[in-house]
Amino acid sequence: MTVIRVGHLYPDYLNIYADRGNIAVLAERARVRGHELDVRPIGMGMDVPAETIDLFYVGGGQDRDQALVVPDLAAKSDALHEAAAGGAVVLAVCGGYQLLGRSYRDVAGVELPGIGLLPLHTVAGARRMIGDVLLDCPWAGETLAGFENHAGRTLLDEGAEPLGRVISGFGNDGASGHEGCRAGRVYGTYLHGPLLPRNPWFADRLLTEALAHAGLYTELAELPDELERAAHAVSADRARRRGGRI
Amino acid sequence: MRLPLPLSLEIAAARAAGSVSRLAGRGGGTTLPGKLLWKLDPSAIDRLARRLPQGAVLVSATNGKTTTTAMAAEILRPRVAVAHNSSGANLVSGVASTLIARPGADLALLEVDEGALPEVVRRVRPKALLLGNLFRDQLDRYGELELVAGRWRAAVAGVPDALLVVNGDDPQVGDLGRDRASAVVFGLDDPRHARPALQHAADSKYCLRCGTPYRYAAAYVGHLGDYRCPACGLARPPLDVAARDIELHGLDGASFTLHAPEGAARVEIGLPGLYNVYNAVGAGALAIALGVPIGDVAGGLGRVSAAFGRFERITVGDRRLLMLLIKNPAGANEAVRTLVDAGGPRVAVVALNDEIADGRDVSWIWDVDFEPLLEGLETLVATGSRAAELALRFGYGGLDRGRIEVVPDLDVALDRGLELTPAGGELTVLPTYTAMLALRRIVAARGHVANYWETAA
Ligand SMILES: [Zn+2]
Numbered sequence: 019m020t021v022i023r024v025g026h027l028y029p030d031y032l033n034i035y036a037d038r039g040n041i042a043v044l045a046e047r048a049r050v051r052g053h054e055l056d057v058r059p060i061g062m063g064m065d066v067p068a069e070t071i072d073l074f075y076v077g078g079g080q081d082r083d084q085a086l087v088v089p090d091l092a093a094k095s096d097a098l099h100e101a102a103a104g105g106a107v108v109l110a111v112c113g114g115y116q117l118l119g120r121s122y123r124d125v126a127g128v129e130l131p132g133i134g135l136l137p138l139h140t141v142a143g144a145r146r147m148i149g150d151v152l153l154d155c156p157w158a159g160e161t162l163a164g165f166e167n168h169a170g171r172t173l174l175d176e177g178a179e180p181l182g183r184v185i186s187g188f189g190n191d192g193a194s195g196h197e198g199c200r201a202g203r204v205y206g207t208y209l210h211g212p213l214l215p216r217n218p219w220f221a222d223r224l225l226t227e228a229l230a231h232a233g234l235y236t237e238l239a240e241l242p243d244e245l246e247r248a249a250h251a252v253s254a255d256r257a258r259r260r261g262g263r264i
Numbered sequence: 265m266r267l268p269l270p271l272s273l274e275i276a277a278a279r280a281a282g283s284v285s286r287l288a289g290r291g292g293g294t295t296l297p298g299k300l301l302w303k304l305d306p307s308a309i310d311r312l313a314r315r316l317p318q319g320a321v322l323v324s325a326t327n328g329k330t331t332t333t334a335m336a337a338e339i340l341r342p343r344v345a346v347a348h349n350s351s352g353a354n355l356v357s358g359v360a361s362t363l364i365a366r367p368g369a370d371l372a373l374l375e376v377d378e379g380a381l382p383e384v385v386r387r388v389r390p391k392a393l394l395l396g397n398l399f400r401d402q403l404d405r406y407g408e409l410e411l412v413a414g415r416w417r418a419a420v421a422g423v424p425d426a427l428l429v430v431n432g433d434d435p436q437v438g439d440l441g442r443d444r445a446s447a448v449v450f451g452l453d454d455p456r457h458a459r460p461a462l463q464h465a466a467d468s469k470y471c472l473r474c475g476t477p478y479r480y481a482a483a484y485v486g487h488l489g490d491y492r493c494p495a496c497g498l499a500r501p502p503l504d505v506a507a508r509d510i511e512l513h514g515l516d517g518a519s520f521t522l523h524a525p526e527g528a529a530r531v532e533i534g535l536p537g538l539y540n541v542y543n544a545v546g547a548g549a550l551a552i553a554l555g556v557p558i559g560d561v562a563g564g565l566g567r568v569s570a571a572f573g574r575f576e577r578i579t580v581g582d583r584r585l586l587m588l589l590i591k592n593p594a595g596a597n598e599a600v601r602t603l604v605d606a607g608g609p610r611v612a613v614v615a616l617n618d619e620i621a622d623g624r625d626v627s628w629i630w631d632v633d634f635e636p637l638l639e640g641l642e643t644l645v646a647t648g649s650r651a652a653e654l655a656l657r658f659g660y661g662g663l664d665r666g667r668i669e670v671v672p673d674l675d676v677a678l679d680r681g682l683e684l685t686p687a688g689g690e691l692t693v694l695p696t697y698t699a700m701l702a703l704r705r706i707v708a709a710r711g712h713v714a715n716y717w718e719t720a721a
Contacts, residue, residue, distance in 0.1 A: 030469070030477070034400070034408075036630030042660040080408040086475050149624070165625045210627050215656040245659060245670065248652035256618070 020234045024057040025071040028087050037077030039212035043221050051238050062090045066097035073228040078112025088130050095133040107227045108204040115206035116140045116170050136199045136206050137175035152257035153182030153197050160219045163253035164209025181207050186261030203227050216249040298361030312363040313388040320372040320388045324381045325396025327595040328543040333375040335547035339564030347372040355380045382419040392427040394550045397434045399594035400467050409467055429550045432501045433488040435468045450505040450549035457510050458482035473498045485539050486594040505549035507541050514606040524552050529562040537602040580712050584690040589700050593631040604636045609692035613681040615648040615699035622696040626650050629657045638663050645669050647677030648699045675706045
């Protein structure tokens with residue numbers, strides 16, 4: 019048995035889209051493979067124990083909550099960069115995704131600094147992009163189904179890798195055909211839903227990488243996942259039928 | 265430019281459309297006349313409202329607005345002819361339909377969707393506004409809580425003479441009354457019923473003024489309670505009307521003492537849970553502010569039965585259905601809490617749809633604290649168009665997958681639930697809004713309950 023140490027950043031502030039669903043999926047899928055998820059909240063003013071965390075999770079918040087954590091996140095920036103450079107996994111959803119970029123410019127034109135862990139920046143847009151999304155992830159040979167709801171338009175730097183190509187939905191900015199971003203083991207996405215219950219392959223990939231960081235290189239046993247597949251199919255169908263158009 | 269039709273002609277045309285819709289069996293036609301009128305002439309609603317001798321009273325909240333409005337209607341009905349949108353048609357078109365349907369009414373008492381409130385306020389220019397609570401709800405449709413609260417603030421500012429009745433236990437809502445001397449503030453005052461901690465995903469946790477997390481002397485329902493900011497001192501405003509000495513009687517009801525400047529009265533309601541105490545205190549505070557003696561307020565509240573689908577018992581052959589609507593985390597948490605306090609079900613049918621009225625984004629089910637239901641739950645029948653998603657919620661929440669049956673078809677799921685319920689027993693059903701409507705149609709088609717538009721009006 020290996021213990022996977024998870025650092026949940028700002029669970030009191032960034033939890034708007036059922037982020038505990040994603041954590042519950044990681045915990046259960048680790049448990050049935052004989053491992054254990056040890057989840058620690060990392061809140062305001064707390065140190066980031068960079069070398070002891072295998073997987074960081076950052077969820078989304080309302081604009082106000084997000085603004086409240088910005089100064090504190092800046093103080094954690096060095097530790098998070100160090101952790102990511104050391105191979106820790108990072109999953110950031112929605113608002114958390116925006117905060118991992120270099121900056122976020124709000125509607126008033128005010129620039130909020132991010133921590134620059136992902137090669138991108140975000141600009142507030144006039145129109146919210148809301149709806150079901152389906153992504154193709156050729157790098158994994160899989161698809162991701164979720165739901166997006168964001169006014170920010172995220173622009174990837176030249177050469178940055180998206181998490182997936184949009185089959186249906188808006189994605190990062192409603193124009194590029196890209197959704198999310200990945201850089202090494204750092205993943206950012208607008209997809210909530212929550213993301214992991216209906217996309218178990220992605221949950222297992224995160225677990226495999228987190229286990230590797232914890233020193234265990236292993237292939238996880240397959241699970242039946244009938245309900246997961248059924249939920250993915252319905253969600254993918256929703257995206258095809260009524261996801262936002264690019 | 266199009267010449268406006270005389271109001272009476274517009275109304276006649278719109279009414280005829282409503283009866284045609286009902287005859288055609290198309291969902292009751294509760295909003296069709298209003299929709300038509302809205303199209304013919306949007307300003308007709310303003311004129312209809314102005315004809316009311318005693319004006320209009322609006323009720324809005326994320327949770328409980330239908331029940332609160334029904335309670336206020338029950339209190340006011342013996343004194344005044346009330347036009348009340350009892351079928352829950354609470355958008356601008358539903359408001360218009362209600363005004364058309366009751367031309368002889370003296371007073372309109374209208375439940376209004378929280379998103380539609382600014383427009384309805386602008387058009388109807390209410391003499392009083394009862395604002396109950398703001399919880400996160402259907403983020404895909406309403407947007408973030410802060411946005412809704414900001415729009416409410418602007419709407420309230422536009423009617424400076426309207427009487428405001430606000431829930432002081434909700435930081436955002438209570439604050440709307442802070443600068444208005446005439447505002448009536450209501451809330452709960454019985455720390456014995458406080459929860460030990462704020463629920464998961466509580467909203468409005470941070471001070472409106474300075475962003476510091478509030479400290480709660482008592483948190484009752486979600487973020488509603490007796491709060492204070494430890495940094496700047498911003499606190500729950502003093503309560504003008506309060507519920508004290510609250511007693512909860514499981515699924516059968518609740519009682520409390522209603523305290524107002526005019527005096528106090530013991531109130532018994534036939535609806536369960538602290539959230540219904542909030543609804544009753546809100547309706548009571550409104551009625552008192554409108555001049556109803558407190559004894560009559562208590563009497564009226566005692567006569568209320570549940571607003572349709574919110575909490576309903578329906579006899580189906582030799583079994584009963586207990587139906588509790590779930591539509592957002594705060595409301596669903598209260599439904600769960602009420603069920604668990606009463607012993608918790610052995611079998612439950614939970615129905616998740618994802619139509620616009622349910623919220624297309626189903627992520628909210630992960631913010632509901634369903635876990636207290638799991639102990640003692642032998643079978644969960646997950647149904648509705650997102651049944652598999654719901655099954656995952658319970659599965660990853662700790663319910664053995666062997667106890668979960670996924671039956672997307674609502675009538676098959678209902679039959680399965682009834683089959684698992686012993687004769688004479690009660691089946692717990694927790695549906696989202698459109699699933700609730702569909703389930704009601706199914707039991708109505710079997711002759712067990714009237715269609716709501718037959719009982720409404
Ligand atoms: Zn403060």
